[in-house]
Amino acid sequence: MKILNIMKVKKMKKAIIYCLLMLLPAFSFGQLSPVQKMVNGKPCDTCEVKYYIFKSNNFPWAIVGGGFASELMSEANKTSRLDKSYNHKIIPTLDSVFNVAFFSKNQIVSIKNPDYKNIEIRIDINNKPFLDWKIVNDLKPDNRYKINNTEVSSDNETWGNIHQTPDIKLGYNDMAVITLRYVKTKKIYQKIPIKRILSKPTILFYYQTALSAKSIKDNLQGFLNNEVDTPALKSVKNNLVLQKNKLGVLGIEYLQQWDKIEYSFDQKSWKGFKSSFRSPFPYGSIIIDENDVPPGTTKTLYIRYADEPETTHKIEIKGIAPIAQTSWFKIGASIMLALFCFAIIYFIIKRNHKKQLLTLKNKNADIETRLSLLSGQLNPHFLFNSLHAIQGTINSQNPKLANTYISNVASFMRNVMDQSKKDFISLQEELKLEEDYLQLEQQRKTFSYTILVDENLQATMIDFPPMLLQPVLENSIRHAFNETLPNPNIKITVNKEDKDLVVKVTDNGLAWNAIAIKENHGLSLIRKRLALYAEKLPKDLPITMDIAYQQEIGTVTSFIFKNWIS
Amino acid sequence: MQLSCFIVDDEPIAIETLSLLIGRFCPSLKIIGNAVTVKQALTTLQQQTVDILFLDIRMQQETGFDLLAQTGTPSFHIIFVTAHDDYGIQAIKFSATDYLLKPVNAEELIAAVHKISQKKQSDKEQVELLLQSYVLQKQHQQKRIALPDQTEIKFVPIDDIICCKADNTYTTFYLVNDKTILVSKPISEYESLLEPYGFVRVHQSWLTNSAQVISYKKEDGGYLLMSNKIKIPVSRQRKHLLKRIQ
Numbered sequence: 001m002k003i004l005n006i007m008k009v010k011k012m013k014k015a016i017i018y019c020l021l022m023l024l025p026a027f028s029f030g031q032l033s034p035v036q037k038m039v040n041g042k043p044c045d046t047c048e049v050k051y052y053i054f055k056s057n058n059f060p061w062a063i064v065g066g067g068f069a070s071e072l073m074s075e076a077n078k079t080s081r082l083d084k085s086y087n088h089k090i091i092p093t094l095d096s097v098f099n100v101a102f103f104s105k106n107q108i109v110s111i112k113n114p115d116y117k118n119i120e121i122r123i124d125i126n127n128k129p130f131l132d133w134k135i136v137n138d139l140k141p142d143n144r145y146k147i148n149n150t151e152v153s154s155d156n157e158t159w160g161n162i163h164q165t166p167d168i169k170l171g172y173n174d175m176a177v178i179t180l181r182y183v184k185t186k187k188i189y190q191k192i193p194i195k196r197i198l199s200k201p202t203i204l205f206y207y208q209t210a211l212s213a214k215s216i217k218d219n220l221q222g223f224l225n226n227e228v229d230t231p232a233l234k235s236v237k238n239n240l241v242l243q244k245n246k247l248g249v250l251g252i253e254y255l256q257q258w259d260k261i262e263y264s265f266d267q268k269s270w271k272g273f274k275s276s277f278r279s280p281f282p283y284g285s286i287i288i289d290e291n292d293v294p295p296g297t298t299k300t301l302y303i304r305y306a307d308e309p310e311t312t313h314k315i316e317i318k319g320i321a322p323i324a325q326t327s328w329f330k331i332g333a334s335i336m337l338a339l340f341c342f343a344i345i346y347f348i349i350k351r352n353h354k355k356q357l358l359t360l361k362n363k364n365a366d367i368e369t370r371l372s373l374l375s376g377q378l379n380p381h382f383l384f385n386s387l388h389a390i391q392g393t394i395n396s397q398n399p400k401l402a403n404t405y406i407s408n409v410a411s412f413m414r415n416v417m418d419q420s421k422k423d424f425i426s427l428q429e430e431l432k433l434e435e436d437y438l439q440l441e442q443q444r445k446t447f448s449y450t451i452l453v454d455e456n457l458q459a460t461m462i463d464f465p466p467m468l469l470q471p472v473l474e475n476s477i478r479h480a481f482n483e484t485l486p487n488p489n490i491k492i493t494v495n496k497e498d499k500d501l502v503v504k505v506t507d508n509g510l511a512w513n514a515i516a517i518k519e520n521h522g523l524s525l526i527r528k529r530l531a532l533y534a535e536k537l538p539k540d541l542p543i544t545m546d547i548a549y550q551q552e553i554g555t556v557t558s559f560i561f562k563n564w565i566s
Numbered sequence: 567m568q569l570s571c572f573i574v575d576d577e578p579i580a581i582e583t584l585s586l587l588i589g590r591f592c593p594s595l596k597i598i599g600n601a602v603t604v605k606q607a608l609t610t611l612q613q614q615t616v617d618i619l620f621l622d623i624r625m626q627q628e629t630g631f632d633l634l635a636q637t638g639t640p641s642f643h644i645i646f647v648t649a650h651d652d653y654g655i656q657a658i659k660f661s662a663t664d665y666l667l668k669p670v671n672a673e674e675l676i677a678a679v680h681k682i683s684q685k686k687q688s689d690k691e692q693v694e695l696l697l698q699s700y701v702l703q704k705q706h707q708q709k710r711i712a713l714p715d716q717t718e719i720k721f722v723p724i725d726d727i728i729c730c731k732a733d734n735t736y737t738t739f740y741l742v743n744d745k746t747i748l749v750s751k752p753i754s755e756y757e758s759l760l761e762p763y764g765f766v767r768v769h770q771s772w773l774t775n776s777a778q779v780i781s782y783k784k785e786d787g788g789y790l791l792m793s794n795k796i797k798i799p800v801s802r803q804r805k806h807l808l809k810r811i812q
Contacts, residue, residue, distance in 0.1 A: 403672060418754075422754075423804075424804070461770050536806055564803075
C-alpha cells in the first residue's frame with residue numbers, strides 16, 4: 001500500500017508554530033484524510049479517524065485511532081525538543097482503543113528505512129504480555145482502515161508497506177509498552193511506552209469586552225486587531241471574573257480537529273463550542289454574559305470533551321458589580337469615604353442617642369419621682385394610720401366625724417394623685433393640699449399650724465411644684481414633736497423678696513435634720529425633684545432648699561425660688 | 567316634691583352605703599329599688615318611672631355605659647357614682663354629666679341632688695355625647711364638649727375653643743365666634759381633659775388651643791398671639807411647653 005506523507009501546513013499561525021515545534025514527531029492534517037475507515041468495503045469520507053504520524057530518528061510510525069489533547073501535545077513538544085530519541089519518554093494518548101502502524105518508507109525526513117524482517121515486536125500492557133515476540137514484517141495491514149497516498153507539494157512520495165499491530169485497549173492510566181528488537185542480536189532497537197491519560201480541556205483563553213453600542217466599534221476593532229495567539233488572558237485557571245456590563249469570551253487555544261469541546265452551566269444540557277476557521281477563534285469560543293453569570297453570583301462552568309464525562313473541567317466564574325472592578329485605589333478611597341460617612345453618622349446618632357437617653361432618663365426619673373410621690377412619700381404609714389384613725393372615730397360612736405374623716409382622706413388622696421401628675425400646680429392649690437394634709441395629721445397628733453401668705457402675692461397665679469412641702473411637714477410632725485413638747489406648732493410662710501419667692505417651714509420642735517437625712521427618703525426625694533426641675537427650667541430660675549436648726553426657734557426649712565415672680 | 571331614685575352597683579355594700587346616705591341626707595328622694603347587674607336594672611327601668619339613676623361605672627364585666635346604651639333616650643337624670651376610672655371619668659366630664667366619687671361625701675351628694683332637681687334641660691344630648699366620648703376618648707377622637715354655664719349646658723366643638731382663662735374656681739372659654747362661656751369648674755379639670763387635643767397650659771391662668779395660636783412674641787416676657795387677637799402670657803416656668811405648640 002502506498003502512503004503519501006502529508007504535511008499540510010495550516011494558514012493559522014498557531015498551527016505553524018505547533019507544527020514547527022513538532023518537527024519530531026510530525027503531526028499531519030490532510031484535506032483528504034490519510035487514514036480512512038472502511039465501511040462496507042468502501043472508504044468512508046465522512047468518518048473521522050484519529051491518527052498520528054511519528055517520525056523518529058529510526059523509522060516512521062503512527063498511532064491510528066488514538067488522539068492527543070492539545071495540552072498533551074504541547075507537553076510532547078517539550079519532550080521532543082529535549083530528547084530526540086523518545087526512548088524513555090511516555091507518549092500520552094487519550095483514547096482507549098488504537099493500534100500502531102509501522103511504515104517502510106519515509107522521504108520527508110531522511111532516515112534509514114528499517115528492515116522490518118530483522119525486527120521483532122512485543123507489546124506489554126501494564127507489564128503483562130499482550131503480544132508475544134513477532135517479526136514486524138509479519139504484521140498485516142488492518143483492513144478496517146485505508147491509508148491513502150496523499151499528495152503533498154510536487155513530490156509524489158510513497159510510504160511503502162504498512163504493518164499494523166492488533167488493537168490495544170487501555171483504561172485510564174494503563175500503559176502499553178511496545179518493544180522493538182533485532183531478531184538476531186536481541187538488542188533493543190526502540191521502546192515506545194504509550195500511556196492513556198485523563199485529559200481535561202484546560203488550554204483556554206479569556207477576554208472581556210464592553211457590550212455598549214458606543215464602545216462596540218472600538219472593542220471589535222481591538223478584538224480584530226488582537227493577535228489570535230495573544231488573547232487578553234491566556235492559560236485560563238479555574239477562576240474567572242465577569243464584570244457587569246461586559247461580555248466574556250472564552251476560547252479554546254488549540255484543539256485537534258476531531259475533538260469536540262462542549263460546555264454546560266448545569267451539567268445537564270451540554271452545548272458545543274462554536275467554531276469557524278474564519279473567526280479569530282478558529283478552535284471555538286463561547287460568549288458569557290450576565291444571563292449566565294449575574295453580578296454578585298458565582299457560577300460554575302463545566303467544560304469537557306464531547307460525551308466524555310470523565311474529562312469535565314470546572315471553571316468558577318464570578319459576576320461582579322462595578323465597585324469591585326475598580327482599582328485598589330478606588331476601593332481604598334471608597335472605604336475611606338464610607339468610614340468617614342459612617343463616623344459622621346455614628347457621631348450624629350450617638351449625639352441624638354445621648355440626647356434621647358438623657359430625655360428618657362429624665363422622663364424615667366420623673367415618673368419614678370412621681371411614683372415615689374404616691375407610694376413613698378405618702379408612705380403606707382399614712383394610709384394605715386388614716387385607717388386606724390377612721391376605726392377610732394367609728395368605734396367612738398361618732399359617725400359624722402367618721403364620715404368627714406373618710407371624705408377628707410379620700411379627697412386628699414385623690415388630689416395628690418391628680419395633681420402630682422402635673423409639673424406645676426398653683427401656689428394656692430399647693431397650700432390647700434398641704435393644709436388638707438396637716439388637718440389629717442391633726443386627727444392623730446396634737447399640734448397647731450399657721451399659714452401666712454404675703455399679701456402682694458397672687459397665690460392662684462404662681463406656679464408651684466405639687467406636694468413639695470409635704471415631706472418637710474411630715475418630718476416635723478414625726479421627728480420634731482413629742483409628747484413632752486408644749487404647744488407644738490408648724491408655721492408656713494410664703495413671701496416675695498424682690499423677685500424671689502421664699503417659702504419657709506418652721507417647726508418649734510427638736511432638731512430633726514440629722515436624723516431625717518439618714519433615716520427617710522423624704523428629703524432626698526425633694527432633692528431629686530429639684531434636680532429635675534433644674535433641668536427643665538431656664539437657668540435663671542433655680543430652686544434651692546436649705547435646712548437649719550436654730551436654738552429657741554427650731555428647724556427652719558427654706559425654699560428659695562429665684563426670679564420666680566417677675 | 568318627692569323624686570324617685572334607683573341605684574345600680576355591682577357591690578351590695580356600696581348600694582347599702584349610698585342608701586344610708588340618701589336616707590339620712592336627702593329626704594326628698596325615695597329609693598324605689600336597686601340592681602347589681604345591667605340586665606336586672608333594665609327590667610326595672612322598663613316597668614317603672616325613675617327620676618334619678620345612681621349608676622356605677624365599672625361593674626364586673628359590664629359598665630354603666632352599657633346600660634345607657636340600651637335604654638335609648640332616658641327619661642331619668644343620671645348621677646354616676648364611681649371610685650376611679652380614667653376613661654369613664656373623662657367621658658363623664660366631657661358630657662358634663664353629674665358624678666359622685668366614692669367614698670361619697672354627704673355635702674357633694676346633697677349638692678348633686680339639688681342641682682338635678684333644678685334641672686330643666688333634657689339629658690338626651692348629654693347622654694349621646696357621653697356614650698360617644700366613652701368610645702372616642704381613648705383615641706382622642708372626641709369632637710365636642712359639654713360646657714355647663716349658669717343656665718344651661720352648651721355643646722361646643724373642641725376645635726372652636728381658642729383658649730380658657732382661669733378665674734379662681736371658674737373658667738372662661740373663648741370661642742371662635744367671639745362668644746365666651748363661663749363655667750363653674752376649675753381650669754385644671756379642663757386641662758387634663760383637653761391636653762390630648764393639643765391644648766397647653768402655658769400659664770397658671772391660661773389653657774390654650776395650639777391650633778389657634780398665630781405666633782409667639784418674645785416681647786413683654788413672651789406671649790402667644792391667638793387667632794382672636796388675645797395675647798396669652800407664657801410663664802417662664804412653662805416655656806419648655808412651647809415646643810408642644812407647632
